[in-house]
Amino acid sequence: MSAAPLLTVPEALARVLALLAPVGVETVGLSEAAGRVLAQPAVARRAQPPFDASAMDGYAVRAAEATPGARLRVVGEAPAGRAWTGDLGPGEALRIFTGAPLPAGADAVLIQENARAEGDAVFCLEAVAPGAWVRPAGFDFGPGASLPAPRRLSPADIAALAAMNLPEVVVRRRPRVALVPTGDELVEVGAAPAADQIVASSGHGLAALLAGFGAAPDLRPIAPDRVPALGAALRAAAGNADLIVTLGGASVGDHDLVRGVVGDAALSFYKVAMRPGKPLMAGRFAGVPIVGLPGNPVSAMVCCHIFLRSAIDALLGLPAGPAGRREAILAAPAPAEGPREHYARAAVESDGRVRLFENQDSSAQMLLAGADVLAVRPANAPAAAEGDAIEVVPLRSA
Ligand SMILES: Nc1nc2c(c(=O)[nH]1)N[C@H]1C(S)=C(S)[C@@H](COP(=O)(O)OP(=O)(O)OC[C@H]3O[C@@H](n4cnc5c(N)ncnc54)[C@H](O)[C@@H]3O)O[C@H]1N2
Ligand code: MOO
Numbered sequence: 001m002s003a004a005p006l007l008t009v010p011e012a013l014a015r016v017l018a019l020l021a022p023v024g025v026e027t028v029g030l031s032e033a034a035g036r037v038l039a040q041p042a043v044a045r046r047a048q049p050p051f052d053a054s055a056m057d058g059y060a061v062r063a064a065e066a067t068p069g070a071r072l073r074v075v076g077e078a079p080a081g082r083a084w085t086g087d088l089g090p091g092e093a094l095r096i097f098t099g100a101p102l103p104a105g106a107d108a109v110l111i112q113e114n115a116r117a118e119g120d121a122v123f124c125l126e127a128v129a130p131g132a133w134v135r136p137a138g139f140d141f142g143p144g145a146s147l148p149a150p151r152r153l154s155p156a157d158i159a160a161l162a163a164m165n166l167p168e169v170v171v172r173r174r175p176r177v178a179l180v181p182t183g184d185e186l187v188e189v190g191a192a193p194a195a196d197q198i199v200a201s202s203g204h205g206l207a208a209l210l211a212g213f214g215a216a217p218d219l220r221p222i223a224p225d226r227v228p229a230l231g232a233a234l235r236a237a238a239g240n241a242d243l244i245v246t247l248g249g250a251s252v253g254d255h256d257l258v259r260g261v262v263g264d265a266a267l268s269f270y271k272v273a274m275r276p277g278k279p280l281m282a283g284r285f286a287g288v289p290i291v292g293l294p295g296n297p298v299s300a301m302v303c304c305h306i307f308l309r310s311a312i313d314a315l316l317g318l319p320a321g322p323a324g325r326r327e328a329i330l331a332a333p334a335p336a337e338g339p340r341e342h343y344a345r346a347a348v349e350s351d352g353r354v355r356l357f358e359n360q361d362s363s364a365q366m367l368l369a370g371a372d373v374l375a376v377r378p379a380n381a382p383a384a385a386e387g388d389a390i391e392v393v394p395l396r397s398a
Helices: 009-018 155-163 202-213 227-238 258-262 297-315 365-369
Strands: 025-029 058-061 071-078 092-096 108-111 115-118 121-124 168-172 176-181 216-219 243-247 267-270 281-285 288-293 326-329 341-348 354-356 373-377 389-394
Touching: 009 267, 009 281, 009 297, 058 071, 176 202, 176 227, 202 216, 202 243, 202 297, 227 243, 227 258, 243 297, 258 267, 258 281, 258 288, 288 297, 297 341, 297 365, 297 373, 341 389, 354 373
Parallel strands: 071 092, 176 216, 176 243, 243 288
Antiparallel strands: 025 168, 058 092, 058 108, 071 121, 115 121, 267 281, 281 288, 326 389, 341 354, 341 373, 373 389
C-alpha cells in the first residue's frame, strides 16, 4: 500500500462501499416493518377502494335528476360496510354514508347539507354534478399496484401496505455489525475503573447510531492490546457479522494493533484526509468487510455518520451516497483549515445560522452531544466570515 497522499472522503467512501453487498431478506409482519427496507415490490391484493364509494354522508342519486327542487323517493339505506344491493331506479335516492358502496344506477352523491328529508322523500336543494362525491373503484390504487423496492418503509407506507391487504412484507434483514472496542485502558460501562482507566463509551454511541440506520449492532467485549487476543476477538466477531467495526488501535502508536492484525494486504486503505478521523481504515478480515475507526470517541462517531450510514444503506440494498448535506449560514467567523477536510461540531442557533464550537477536540463527547450539525470546512479553506455560506451534515435526523 502506498504511503501518500491520503484519500479524500469521497474516495475512501467509494472504497468502503466497494467492500459491501446487500444482505439477505426475511419476511416480517407489518408491526415489525416500519423503518425496514422493502426488498421486493409489494403488490396489492385488491383495489382501494374496491368499489365505487361515497365520499360523504348524504344520498346516492342519478345526477341528471338531482336538480334544485327535485323530490326523490328514498328507497333504502347503505351505511359503510353494508351495501344496498338493489338498482336505483328513476326518481329514487338511497340514504348513504361515507365509505359505503354506491348502488348500481347511481352516479353521484347529494351531500346531506344540500338536501331536506321529509318522510320517505328527500328534496334536492342544489344541483349535483355527475360523479360528485364518488370515489371510483381503484381511485387510490388498482389491483396489482405496487410499492417499489428498495424503499425504507415509512409509517404511511405501512398503512398503504395494510390497505393493499398485505399482512407481511419481504425486507432486508438488519445488517449485523460487530463493534469491537480495543484498548487495555478501557473498562465496561458501570464497572469500577482504576485511576488510569477510562470507560469504553463510543461503542454504545455507535451501537445507537447504527441501530437508527437500520443495522443490528452487536457490541462485543473489549479486546486487549495484544495481537493474539485481538486476532481472536476479531475472528469471534467475524463469525456472525456482515461488517466488523473496530474502535481504537488505529493510529501509529506501539499499542495500535488493528492494522497489523488485519494485515496490509487485506486493507483497501488506511488514513483519510479528514478531521477528525484520519486513521480510518477498511478492508477484509476473515472474508468479512472490516472498518477500523479511530479511538477518539468523537472521531469514531463522526466517521460513523460520514461512512457507516452509507455502508448500512449499501448493506440494505439502498442507493448509497455521501452523507446528506444542506447549506447554512455562519453565525460567526470560522478559522482557516489545514490539509484535511474538517467536520466541525457546530450548533444551529434559533435563527437557523450555524456556529462552530471553539473546542474541536476529538475526545470531547459532551461537546458532540451538544452539536446539531457537522459543519464541513474544505481542506485548506481560508478563514470564513459571519454570513458566509457553509455546508452542514445534520446529526440529529438519524
Ligand atoms: N503520533 C501520532 N499520534 C496520534 C496520531 C498521529 O497521527 N500521530 N493520530 C491521532 C489521532 S488523529 C487519533 S484519532 C488517535 C486515534 O488513535 P487510535 O485509533 O489508535 O486510538 P487509541 O489510541 O486506541 O485511542 C485514542 C483515545 O481514545 C480513547 N478510546 C479508545 N477507544 C475508546 C472507546 N471505545 N470509548 C472511549 N474512548 C476510547 C483512548 O483511551 C484514547 O484516549 O490517535 C492520535 N495519535
Ligand atoms: O482523526 Mo483524530 O480523529 O483527528 O482525533
